[in-house]
Amino acid sequence: MSAFLTVKNLSAALHGFDQRVLRSVSFSIDTGEVLGLVGESGAGKSMIGKAILGILPSAISIIEGEILIDGQDLQKMKPADRRRFIGATAALIPQDPLTALNPSRRIEPQITSRLVDILGWSKADARVRAMELLNEVHIDNPERVMGSYPHELSGGMRQRVLIASAFAANPKLVIADEPTTALDVTVQKQILRLIRELQERHSTAMVFVTHDLGVVSKVCQRLSVLYGGKIVENSSVPDFFKGPKHAYSRALLAATPKYTDPDASLLPVDESVIEAVAAEVLAADKEWRHGR
Amino acid sequence: MKLLRAILLRLATMSVTLIGAAVVVFFVIRVVPGNPIAMMLPPGASEEDIARLTAHYGLDKTILEQFWIWLTGVFHGDFGTSISLRQPVMPLVLGRLPATLELAIFALVIAVVIGGAMALTGVRHRETRTETAIDVANGVGLSIPDFLWALILIVLFGVLMPVFHISGRISPSLDLPFVTQFYVFESIVRLRFDLWWDLLKHMFMPALALAIPLAAIISQLLKQSLKETMHLDYVTLSRTKGYSENHVILSEALPNAVLPTLTLIGVQFTFLIGGTVIIERLFSYEGLGNMAIDAVINRDLPLIQGIVIVFALLFTIINLVVDMTYALLNPRLRHA
Numbered sequence: 005m006s007a008f009l010t011v012k013n014l015s016a017a018l019h020g021f022d023q024r025v026l027r028s029v030s031f032s033i034d035t036g037e038v039l040g041l042v043g044e045s046g047a048g049k050s051m052i053g054k055a056i057l058g059i060l061p062s063a064i065s066i067i068e069g070e071i072l073i074d075g076q077d078l079q080k081m082k083p084a085d086r087r088r089f090i091g092a093t094a095a096l097i098p099q100d101p102l103t104a105l106n107p108s109r110r111i112e113p114q115i116t117s118r119l120v121d122i123l124g125w126s127k128a129d130a131r132v133r134a135m136e137l138l139n140e141v142h143i144d145n146p147e148r149v150m151g152s153y154p155h156e157l158s159g160g161m162r163q164r165v166l167i168a169s170a171f172a173a174n175p176k177l178v179i180a181d182e183p184t185t186a187l188d189v190t191v192q193k194q195i196l197r198l199i200r201e202l203q204e205r206h207s208t209a210m211v212f213v214t215h216d217l218g219v220v221s222k223v224c225q226r227l228s229v230l231y232g233g234k235i236v237e238n239s240s241v242p243d244f245f246k247g248p249k250h251a252y253s254r255a256l257l258a259a260t261p262k263y264t265d266p267d268a269s270l271l272p273v274d275e276s277v278i279e280a281v282a283a284e285v286l287a288a289d290k291e292w293r294h295g296r
Numbered sequence: 297m298k299l300l301r302a303i304l305l306r307l308a309t310m311s312v313t314l315i316g317a318a319v320v321v322f323f324v325i326r327v328v329p330g331n332p333i334a335m336m337l338p339p340g341a342s343e344e345d346i347a348r349l350t351a352h353y354g355l356d357k358t359i360l361e362q363f364w365i366w367l368t369g370v371f372h373g374d375f376g377t378s379i380s381l382r383q384p385v386m387p388l389v390l391g392r393l394p395a396t397l398e399l400a401i402f403a404l405v406i407a408v409v410i411g412g413a414m415a416l417t418g419v420r421h422r423e424t425r426t427e428t429a430i431d432v433a434n435g436v437g438l439s440i441p442d443f444l445w446a447l448i449l450i451v452l453f454g455v456l457m458p459v460f461h462i463s464g465r466i467s468p469s470l471d472l473p474f475v476t477q478f479y480v481f482e483s484i485v486r487l488r489f490d491l492w493w494d495l496l497k498h499m500f501m502p503a504l505a506l507a508i509p510l511a512a513i514i515s516q517l518l519k520q521s522l523k524e525t526m527h528l529d530y531v532t533l534s535r536t537k538g539y540s541e542n543h544v545i546l547s548e549a550l551p552n553a554v555l556p557t558l559t560l561i562g563v564q565f566t567f568l569i570g571g572t573v574i575i576e577r578l579f580s581y582e583g584l585g586n587m588a589i590d591a592v593i594n595r596d597l598p599l600i601q602g603i604v605i606v607f608a609l610l611f612t613i614i615n616l617v618v619d620m621t622y623a624l625l626n627p628r629l630r631h632a
């Protein structure tokens with residue numbers, strides 16, 4: 005069976021600079037599968053998600069490679085078609101629920117707008133669906149929440165709303181970019197469970213960006229380790245925790261005191277390992293430039 | 297009940313502002329040199345005549361006495377009698393106010409349309425030559441004051457390419473059916489589009505001169521605030537839903553970006569009304585500003601006071617409207 009999302013040799017770079025932000029990234033995800041993307045801050049985890057969803061910052065663009073969703077090559081689509089295709093098949097669960105909702109609009113249209121404007125649902129149907137979704141994310145009084153403004157809701161509530169909004173159109177692919185980092189610890193666990201629950205129920209393919217190997221062990225089937233915009237290791241989760249292939253991954257894992265502890269996050273990695281992986285990225289860069 | 301308190305507080309501040317303006321103007325115009333009686337009598341009038349008229353208008357009394365007389369009059373709705381025009385002040389002032397209001401509102405509409413369109417175009421094509429061109433235009437619009445724009449427009453469209461009228465409010469040869477002074481409004485209600493068009497041709501240049509600097513301010517601020525908003529997470533999130541750039545700008549970014557601009561428009565609109573004084577003079581437009589200049593030249597103290605009170609009232613009302621609109625558009629204040 006061919007993968008639902010395939011990223012092949014994807015490179016992205018800042019305009020006017022030779023420096024790549026993503027360096028020949030390749031991975032694939034099957035329907036119903038969750039891929040963890042781990043790596044230190046600035047490694048390019050969010051950049052991969054943005055490239056897939058077509059929301060790269062204006063200064064950065066894709067310079068080579070392919071992104072295939074459901075067999076469709078995004079690069080070959082007209083921009084307007086690509087936009088609508090992504091809107092209908094994929095969704096983003098953002099990192100910071102405090103800034104990801106429009107402060108001047110009520111919750112209801114923020115959940116239903118994609119259904120009504122992009123997928124052509126009637127307002128009434130979309131409303132019913134929104135109620136259903138808010139129930140699914142365990143919000144007790146959906147009626148009230150739909151009429152509220154974002155500032156009237158807590159961070160955890162807002163993230164639930166954003167998750168509901170992400171799953172509104174039954175997306176086949178969800179990109180979750182550190183969806184619990186901005187929440188406090190007790191809420192983090194609930195939200196994590198919720199995402200997992202919805203992902204399983206809808207058999208969604210998911211990219212799960214995180215700093216946290218403990219979370220990876222709970223949520224993901226496979227993971228990719230990123231350093232400097234380059235994937236240094238692609239593994240299944242059980243294989244990875246048995247013994248990572250790459251020295252950098254090993255160091256990452258060793259630096260996590262107890263990877264089963266979901267509160268633990270990545271600790272600084274040994275200098276020599278960093279130097280080695282940085283040298284590897286540079287060597288790969290040299291080769292890549294040579295090959296062009 | 298918070299709302300009621302806010303309104304009461306607002307009314308209190310408004311009254312203080314008005315009383316303050318009245319007091320300041322009353323005393324200032326009596327301290328500056330110049331004698332209204334001397335202005336209205338022919339040269340060589342006798343000392344006796346001057347004294348008689350001075351007494352007639354109560355100008356021989358002390359300033360405090362005069363103020364008391366004026367104030368009690370005001371509370372009975374009597375703002376005194378114009379010395380130069382020999383008519384009650386309030387009907388005179390209210391007769392001219394509509395002309396100025398129509399001019400100022402027309403200018404505001406032009407400024408919002410031009411400034412808004414420029415800001416939106418600038419954001420739509422941000423970081424391109426189009427945006428640079430808009431920045432340059434904003435700079436030019438801002439660095440030339442309204443009365444110079446007036447002169448430039450007069451030369452361009454009044455003299456070189458005479459498409460608009462450069463003087464007056466409406467062509468004197470026309471028969472006017474109007475019962476109010478709101479000519480533009482009434483011409484629309486009466487479906488007299490011939491008159492409406494004539495009024496517009498008179499109003500266009502003074503309104504544009506007033507509008508250009510404000511349009512530049514609106515364009516600059518709104519574009520800046522839109523650009524900042526475009527980077528926010530909720531805007532990015534809406535892009536992933538499949539919306540076009542235009543939709544993202546208009547429905548997601550604009551409603552939030554417009555709030556700071558709105559406050560600024562309120563303040564700038566009061567400046568614009570201040571600008572009508574000179575602009576009306578330049579275009580011989582028969583509004584309140586033009587009357588104000590005559591009143592000052594003639595040292596017509598009661599008339600100046602009346603005009604200032606009306607302007608001050610206008611400014612406080614504008615501020616009130618802006619605050620209310622702001623609260624209405626901003627959900628965080630709506631419930632506070």
Ligand SMILES: Nc1ncnc2c1ncn2[C@@H]1O[C@H](COP(=O)(O)OP(=O)(O)OP(=O)(O)O)[C@@H](O)[C@H]1O
Nearest residue numbers: 018025044045046047048049050051052061063064
């Ligand atoms: N708008 C931008 N312009 C230029 N470079 C950028 C921009 N945004 C991000 N970058 C660069 O791209 C690289 C990858 O950033 P990215 O946001 O993907 O990191 P990340 O792995 O998600 O990190 P974090 O864990 O902190 O979220 C970083 O080196 C960053 O400096």
Ligand SMILES: [Mg+2]
Nearest residue numbers: 049050051181
């Ligand atoms: Mg990130």
